[in-house]
Amino acid sequence: MHSLGERILYIRKKNKLTQKDFADLINVARSSIGKLENDEVSPSAATLLEISKAFNVSIDWLITGENYSKNNEIIKYTNEEIVNIIENASDEDKEFIYMFFNKFKKLFKDN
Known part of the structure; x- marks a missing residue:
């Protein structure tokens, strides 16, 4: 398939x-x-x-x-690990993450 x-x-x-x-x-x-x-x-x-x-x-x-x-499916990261990843990300990466989550949130909101 x-x-x-x-x-x-x-x-x-x-x-x-x-x-x-x-x-x-x-x-x-x-x-x-x-x-x-x-x-x-x-x-x-x-x-x-x-x-x-x-x-x-x-x-x-x-x-x-x-x-x-x-x-x-395995949950790879805990919430704490995700927060740590975001906190340690560069400003550019944080901006990308923020934009990604906003688009993801909008996608589910529109459906």
Whole structure:
């Protein structure tokens, strides 16, 4: 499976779901499923999250094809370690981190 659409199709077929049933589970229109499976459109962050939760697959796997199960994901850093990394970053890196998190926050807010 080389594409995100192929992985979405794989999940749907593995679970023996129609496009309508799959769409209902992840809260999207049925017409969107074919477009997602054929890589005609990209899913929103919210849709990726819904698929991940509904079928216990990692978002990483959906996007890259690696780390299939969410159970295989390892939290690499504690909150304290993350704070230390940011505190020790250069001003330029801090600015990048700030911009990244604001864009990430906006992405989830818009969906």
